Each structure stands twice: as C-alpha cells, then as structure tokens.
Amino acid sequence: SQTIHQWPATLVQPVGSPLSLECTVEGTSNPNLYWYRQAAGRGLQLLFYSVGIGQISSEVPQNLSASRPQDRQFILSSKKLLLSDSGFYLCAWSVPRTGWDTEAFFGQGTRLTVV
C-alpha cells in the first residue's frame, strides 16, 4: 500500500532563517506531488506541483521554492522566512490522471510558526 511521510510535524523558526520541509512517498512510482498551505482563516492553497523529477510548477508567487531530487521525494524550501510564511503545510500525492477516479492523498502536515 502507498504511504506518505512528511516531517517535521511542528516547527518554530525565527524570521530570516532558512526552511526545509521534506516529503516522501512509498509504494507508488512517478506520482504527481504537491505542496499545499493552509493559512489561518483560509482554505488549502496549492503552492507547487510536480509531475516528475526536476519538474516544478509554481501556482503562486512567494518566498518559497520546491524541488524534486528523486521520484518520490518533494522538498519545500525557503532561504529567508517571513512572518507571513506561518501556516500548516501539507504534502500530497496523486496517481497521474488516467480516468475519473483519482484523488490526492495527504501527509500529516507541518505546523510552521515563524517568530
């Protein structure tokens, strides 16, 4: 069966510090991978998606970047965190779409607080 691992679960970082959140998927090959963020009072917002190694698409301009160094590894990074980067970050994967019955599966999330 497929599983998704995301870490750390919680993180408190000072403004201006770097960030690295990692996500790995097991039990599937060539998944689509996603980073979402849920900011306070807002819904889940798609930040990045990747359809393959080294292929990253950004949905919104921001202080963050993403990389996919391996097929089942997705990393969210920042060189200098801002207060507005605080939120709940979720990694997700899905099977490349071949029909109607596909959905995204989420990790447990990382609560990031920038202080």
Next chain:
Amino acid sequence: DQQVKQNSPSLSVQEGRISILNCDYTNSMFDYFLWYKKYPAEGPTFLISISSIKDKNEDGRFTVFLNKSAKHLSLHIVPSQPGDSAVYFCAARSNSGGGADGLTFGKGTHLIIQP
C-alpha cells in the same frame, strides 16, 4: 477570486440528524469534485468524490449531489455521528490541468455534531 466557495464557516447538527454541507464553484472547467475531512493538526483525508458526468454518488452514510447548471454541490451525512465533527473541505479539479491534478479548495466548513 475564489473559485470554490463554502459559505458556511460552521454548522451545528444534532446527533442522528442529517448534516448538509454546501459548496459552490465558479469555474465551468471543473470536472471532478471531492470532499475531504480534516481533524485538527492532521492532514485532510479523502471522503467522497463525484465526476461531472454524474449527479449523485453514495458511499455508506455519505452522499454527494452535483447540480452542474447551478454550479453547486452538497455533501449529505445521514445519520450524523459524533465522530463526524471535523472541518470539511470541498475541492475541485479542472480538466485543463495540463497533466497535473492540483485541487482548488474551499475554505472549509466546521461541522459540529451535538449529542
């Protein structure tokens, strides 16, 4: 511009009764709709979905209805149970996704089941 709207931030329903969660969308390119359930500090979990070629999908206590002409969908939970208390997110996918399946989410509705 929010393409998926959940206009009720919260909903309180008595145990045993029917819970109805509503969702409206504006993008006519959306062709697949999903409902996710989320507990605090956890990632969302997939609940039920419906494709645009159907108007109803049922899975146990959960039924999703889609009204394409009104660009409206709803989730019915019958009967409501205490464990159903959570935040429910409506999500939609566009058939012009360009190969990736990024989802557009609503802001969520906090369902509270009262004993």
